[in-house]
Amino acid sequence: MSNFQTNPVAFVREGMIPSAPPPYTAGGPIKWLRENLFATPANALLTIVAAYVIYLVLASTLPWVLNGVWTANSLAECREILNGTSGACLAVLTERWPQLLFGFKYPSDQYWRPALAFALLFVAVAPVLFFDLPRKLLTITALYPFVAFWLIWGGTILAPILALVGCVGGYLVYQRFVKGSFAIGFFGGIAAAFVIWMVGGALIPDGASENSILTAIPSRDLGGFMLNMMLGVTCVSLSIPIGIALALGRQSRLPLIKIICVVFIEFIRGVPLITLLFVANVMLAYFFPPNSSVDLFLRVVIMITMFSAAYIAEVIRGGLAALPTGQYEAANSLGLDYAQAMRLIILPQALKISIPGIVNVAVGLFKDTTLVSVISMFDLLGMIRGPILASTEWNGVYWELLGFAALLFFVVCYGISQYSQWLERRLATGHR
Amino acid sequence: MTTLTDPPRAGFRLYLLFNDTRYRSLTFQAIALMLLIFAFAYLGSNLFRNLTAAGLNISYDFLGSSAGYDINQRLIEYDSQSTNARAAVVGILNTLLVAFLACVTATIFGVIAGVLRLSNNWLVSKLMAFYVEIFRNIPVLIWIIIIFTIMTAVLPGPNKFRGDSATASMVLDMFAFTNRGIYVPAPTWGAGSSILVLTFIASIAGIFAYRRYTTKLLYDTGRLLPVFWPSIALLLMPTILMYFVLGRPVGLDLPELRGFNFQGGLKIGGPLIALWFALSVYTGAFIAENVRAGIQSVSKGQTEAALALGLRPGRVMNLVVLPQALRVIIPPLISQFLNITKNSSLAIAVGYADVTATLGGITLNQTGRAIECVVLLMLFYLTISLSISAIMNVYNNSVKLKER
Amino acid sequence: MKKTVFLGALTVAGLAAGASAAATLDDVKARGKLNCGVTTGLVGFAAPDANGEWKGFDVGVCRAVAAAVFGDPTAVEFVPTTGKTRFTALASGEIDMLARNTTWTFSRDVDLKFEFVGVNYYDGQGFMVPKDLGVGSAKDLDGATVCIQTGTTTELNLADFFRANNISYEPVPIETNAEAQQQYLAGACDVYTTDASGLAATRATFEDPAAHVLLPEIVSKEPLGPLVRHGDNEWADVVRWSLNALIAAEEMGITSANVEELSAGTNNPEVNRILGTEGNLGEMLGLSADWAKNAIMAGGNYAELFEKNIGETTPIGLARGLNAQWTDGGLLYSPPFR
Numbered sequence A: 001m002s003n004f005q006t007n008p009v010a011f012v013r014e015g016m017i018p019s020a021p022p023p024y025t026a027g028g029p030i031k032w033l034r035e036n037l038f039a040t041p042a043n044a045l046l047t048i049v050a051a052y053v054i055y056l057v058l059a060s061t062l063p064w065v066l067n068g069v070w071t072a073n074s075l076a077e078c079r080e081i082l083n084g085t086s087g088a089c090l091a092v093l094t095e096r097w098p099q100l101l102f103g104f105k106y107p108s109d110q111y112w113r114p115a116l117a118f119a120l121l122f123v124a125v126a127p128v129l130f131f132d133l134p135r136k137l138l139t140i141t142a143l144y145p146f147v148a149f150w151l152i153w154g155g156t157i158l159a160p161i162l163a164l165v166g167c168v169g170g171y172l173v174y175q176r177f178v179k180g181s182f183a184i185g186f187f188g189g190i191a192a193a194f195v196i197w198m199v200g201g202a203l204i205p206d207g208a209s210e211n212s213i214l215t216a217i218p219s220r221d222l223g224g225f226m227l228n229m230m231l232g233v234t235c236v237s238l239s240i241p242i243g244i245a246l247a248l249g250r251q252s253r254l255p256l257i258k259i260i261c262v263v264f265i266e267f268i269r270g271v272p273l274i275t276l277l278f279v280a281n282v283m284l285a286y287f288f289p290p291n292s293s294v295d296l297f298l299r300v301v302i303m304i305t306m307f308s309a310a311y312i313a314e315v316i317r318g319g320l321a322a323l324p325t326g327q328y329e330a331a332n333s334l335g336l337d338y339a340q341a342m343r344l345i346i347l348p349q350a351l352k353i354s355i356p357g358i359v360n361v362a363v364g365l366f367k368d369t370t371l372v373s374v375i376s377m378f379d380l381l382g383m384i385r386g387p388i389l390a391s392t393e394w395n396g397v398y399w400e401l402l403g404f405a406a407l408l409f410f411v412v413c414y415g416i417s418q419y420s421q422w423l424e425r426r427l428a429t430g431h432r
Numbered sequence B: 001m002t003t004l005t006d007p008p009r010a011g012f013r014l015y016l017l018f019n020d021t022r023y024r025s026l027t028f029q030a031i032a033l034m035l036l037i038f039a040f041a042y043l044g045s046n047l048f049r050n051l052t053a054a055g056l057n058i059s060y061d062f063l064g065s066s067a068g069y070d071i072n073q074r075l076i077e078y079d080s081q082s083t084n085a086r087a088a089v090v091g092i093l094n095t096l097l098v099a100f101l102a103c104v105t106a107t108i109f110g111v112i113a114g115v116l117r118l119s120n121n122w123l124v125s126k127l128m129a130f131y132v133e134i135f136r137n138i139p140v141l142i143w144i145i146i147i148f149t150i151m152t153a154v155l156p157g158p159n160k161f162r163g164d165s166a167t168a169s170m171v172l173d174m175f176a177f178t179n180r181g182i183y184v185p186a187p188t189w190g191a192g193s194s195i196l197v198l199t200f201i202a203s204i205a206g207i208f209a210y211r212r213y214t215t216k217l218l219y220d221t222g223r224l225l226p227v228f229w230p231s232i233a234l235l236l237m238p239t240i241l242m243y244f245v246l247g248r249p250v251g252l253d254l255p256e257l258r259g260f261n262f263q264g265g266l267k268i269g270g271p272l273i274a275l276w277f278a279l280s281v282y283t284g285a286f287i288a289e290n291v292r293a294g295i296q297s298v299s300k301g302q303t304e305a306a307l308a309l310g311l312r313p314g315r316v317m318n319l320v321v322l323p324q325a326l327r328v329i330i331p332p333l334i335s336q337f338l339n340i341t342k343n344s345s346l347a348i349a350v351g352y353a354d355v356t357a358t359l360g361g362i363t364l365n366q367t368g369r370a371i372e373c374v375v376l377l378m379l380f381y382l383t384i385s386l387s388i389s390a391i392m393n394v395y396n397n398s399v400k401l402k403e404r
Numbered sequence C: 001m002k003k004t005v006f007l008g009a010l011t012v013a014g015l016a017a018g019a020s021a022a023a024t025l026d027d028v029k030a031r032g033k034l035n036c037g038v039t040t041g042l043v044g045f046a047a048p049d050a051n052g053e054w055k056g057f058d059v060g061v062c063r064a065v066a067a068a069v070f071g072d073p074t075a076v077e078f079v080p081t082t083g084k085t086r087f088t089a090l091a092s093g094e095i096d097m098l099a100r101n102t103t104w105t106f107s108r109d110v111d112l113k114f115e116f117v118g119v120n121y122y123d124g125q126g127f128m129v130p131k132d133l134g135v136g137s138a139k140d141l142d143g144a145t146v147c148i149q150t151g152t153t154t155e156l157n158l159a160d161f162f163r164a165n166n167i168s169y170e171p172v173p174i175e176t177n178a179e180a181q182q183q184y185l186a187g188a189c190d191v192y193t194t195d196a197s198g199l200a201a202t203r204a205t206f207e208d209p210a211a212h213v214l215l216p217e218i219v220s221k222e223p224l225g226p227l228v229r230h231g232d233n234e235w236a237d238v239v240r241w242s243l244n245a246l247i248a249a250e251e252m253g254i255t256s257a258n259v260e261e262l263s264a265g266t267n268n269p270e271v272n273r274i275l276g277t278e279g280n281l282g283e284m285l286g287l288s289a290d291w292a293k294n295a296i297m298a299g300g301n302y303a304e305l306f307e308k309n310i311g312e313t314t315p316i317g318l319a320r321g322l323n324a325q326w327t328d329g330g331l332l333y334s335p336p337f338r
Helices: A002-006 A028-036 A041-066 A075-082 A091-102 A112-129 A135-153 A158-178 A182-203 A224-251 A255-270 A273-287 A296-322 A325-333 A338-375 A380-390 A398-431 B021-054 B084-117 B122-136 B140-154 B193-221 B228-245 B270-297 B300-308 B313-349 B355-367 B370-399 C002-017 C024-031 C057-070 C086-091 C106-110 C154-164 C177-185 C196-204 C233-252 C269-275 C281-285 C291-299 C302-309
Strands: B176-178 B181-184 B186-189 B250-253 B256-258 B261-263 B266-269 C034-039 C076-081 C114-116 C121-123 C125-130 C144-149 C169-174 C191-195 C212-214 C222-224 C227-229
Touching: A041 B122, A075 A091, A091 A224, A091 A380, A091 A398, A112 A135, A112 A224, A135 A158, A158 A182, A182 A338, A224 A255, A224 A296, A224 A338, A224 A380, A255 A296, A255 B021, A255 B370, A273 A296, A273 A338, A273 B021, A273 B313, A273 B355, A273 B370, A273 C086, A296 A338, A325 A338, A338 A380, A338 A398, A338 B140, A338 B313, A380 A398, A380 B140, A380 C177, A398 B122, A398 B140, B084 B122, B084 B270, B084 B313, B084 B355, B084 B370, B122 B270, B140 B270, B140 B313, B140 C177, B181 B270, B193 B228, B266 B270, B270 B313, B300 B313, B313 B355, B313 B370, B355 B370, B355 C154, B355 C169, C024 C034, C024 C057, C024 C233, C034 C057, C034 C086, C057 C076, C057 C233, C057 C291, C057 C302, C076 C086, C086 C114, C086 C227, C106 C114, C121 C196, C125 C154, C125 C196, C144 C154, C144 C177, C154 C169, C154 C191, C169 C177, C177 C191, C177 C196, C191 C196, C196 C212, C227 C233, C233 C269, C233 C281, C233 C291, C233 C302, C269 C291, C281 C291, C291 C302
Parallel strands: C034 C076, C144 C169, C144 C191
Antiparallel strands: B176 B181, B181 B266, B186 B250, B256 B261, C114 C227, C121 C222, C125 C191, C125 C212
């Protein structure tokens, strides 16, 4: 470089100067603010309005919640402790906690039973929800209903075992005959299961429930959030097979079967759930044989299952319609009959597409289980509107209780819908 | 060369009913029909035996007898001496009213929230996401009760307006917001007001004519006339002129606190507002998701192509994106409207006199005719649902992509 | 998977239904439990307490009947019913008797085919207003907004009263007592109307009960009593005389405290007949001889039940009024036990 020294230029930069930091408005939080909050005047106005709304909501609720009283025995006591300041009387939650979760009649020393059933539910549904888990875990799922039934209702263990034996028997018959004809296997299986139940039912001695390991608990004693969960889980799982049958029936080429399915689906979808619950509550009893009494829980399960089956049928019909015709044609050209084609080719694909839709229906249904509070069942909302708000101690504690119910539902439903979105993303990869 | 030949026609055997495709479908249908008839016969006979055992009968005579109770919101003439059938009609009209109002506002809420959720503004889009999630994941019955409770607790009762130490006052001396409802001025129609109404209708027709003309001018000559301000002027000017020319025929009946309640004016009842608002915000959250999905379904290339053609952003939205997005939005929107109609049956939780509360509530309680009332109730909802879906399907077909 | 449990449950339920029996009493005895319909929660009459035990005046009647049949006042299954469901529940056999402050009316008795076996509480519909409204009579309520709890005869009485007096009002029908109360306290209605006993019970729970007054008018007759299905007279007799035993016990001075002592035998032949030491009344009913003794021991006689659940020492604080014995100027009058 020394030969340049004669150059008349006074100064030549020989090295790179370190790069200057960007102007402070073009980086860091300010850039983020400018791009995301104050891009245009209109945008800035929106931001300010939104911030003000958030402030208003927080300013009215936060102090109220933070100033909450957690230990008191009645609203009057709460008011005494608060001494005129504004604050939530959250003591109602701590005091009535078990009632909100399990209803007011479930024996308190048996709370571990529904709690255990609830914990096992996660184990049981995991293999259904997450495909990566080993398939063998599905055995647990298959056993779960019987275990849960026994845990929650108690009574003689013979009843769930009989139900299980019936299912296994039916399945074996199905396996034996399905090679010949699906119809014979299917109906034969159902018939076998019924025979086992009938014979077994007659064998169970009267009063077997009297002194069993777990005390029998009548379904009228179920309540609280547990009732919502049970109705939701039972009805959704019952309605999936019915929904599949209805969807297939609606696509069927047999006009009579198609008409039956269409009428059923459109009828159920056309009326509000509350009227169906009225049916369960005030009408259904007249349709059972005289002198039999089917308890309210079962009647409600029947109606909600019919309700959700109709909606699930529509979701699955969408899945069936979304399959390319090539799949149907390929199945036919392989010489598969209707049952085989559906079982081996069409339904596995259609169900896979339908899963997010089914989950949406399930969330909707779970939320709708709160409607049973209108027909004198003490679910979470029923507990709040009935016994708790009617009691002398907690008369007037609306916000705390309603907020708690809302929170509980939000946590569960948001969790499920996040799962559904995750699943949608995962399933989407296969079809692009 | 192969020829298709029929299989040899063997004699008919019983198993062919199940295995031969010629008979199988008939067999299955026959079985299904038999099962259906059997099921209906079984249920019917149970019903009959139960009713005879209880000494009851199925009779709709109660519809003709006087109802005996009063209803607070009635769109048609009704008093406690009217028949149960008329009470049911009052309820039906109330159901339709709240369903219609909620459909309109839910759509507005949904479109605003759906569009804002796609906004570049971080705070606003997060706020909208929060709105959507919180309303979608909490049961509507809880929302209805919460909103009704909020309304009762936050708005003042009419007694707060009374006396010297009144803690609440009317807005502009015209509107009163109370927890019994909102009182607004009602128009009183004097002589000549029909001319005024006719003028107004004529000016609306004028607006449409003007808009047609500008569109035609645009297509024919390329000249673009202003549309917005002339429309406003057309809407208001002639009516206002006529109003003064005719000597102010239309007056206002202002609500005023007399006795226990505000009297005069028009009252929008508290239960109606609570139910209307709850259904709107709840369903609005679902519609917002549909709108978002619809807008996102329009491929980015469409927007870019429109911009490349030199269209302004507003016109890109109006002329290119929305027409295509609507095709995706409309079908789920229909089912949301149906949901609103069905969810309006939760009115019983807030004491709104819809058909579930009159026919399926008080009438059922008082007459004890459970089966009859519930059957009528279901028939009504079924009719409504089927007609809404029929109407909407017609519309849906008209906006469907015309494939040639 | 769950389908099978469901079917299983259905089968079990079908089996449990068992042999059809014509008589409710035999049904109840075979079941070992009495199914008694009550309200979903009205403090003082029937409401579950913090431990989930049903407590109240109507509940006491159910327990007395259970004690008369089984000798065990806890052999009751309480079935909460709403105004909508109570009649179906009874007509369809889901419950054996209904003790849910239900008014005895002509159409319910004749048209709906129920049998009211007696009256356990004479009530009437009243009005409650805030004191600072300055209203002294229900006739001053022209133009008022009235909160009604639905599901009883309340709506009809209200309409009749206002029509008869030619004054206008605006009804706000509310499903549950708690919500109606909330509306009333927030000033969304001027008046709250329901049975006078319910008003007293509601007022008792207010922060400041003294700020509200009950208007003097009682606009209806509300004889509340237990009811059973038409056509099963034996069962109706069991319920009717269990109730009468409670009323007669008060008149005869039999209480839960002295019933043991009196059942050893007294000089009063009617007391002896009630308590089963003389005659065979229990046998006639198809019950054990000490049925009435058991019914009285379950919760005490009528006066004891009243005082414990709704009487003046409770927060509800109802006076006996019409519900005093006929000897004290009330309407309670049990037919003789002989």
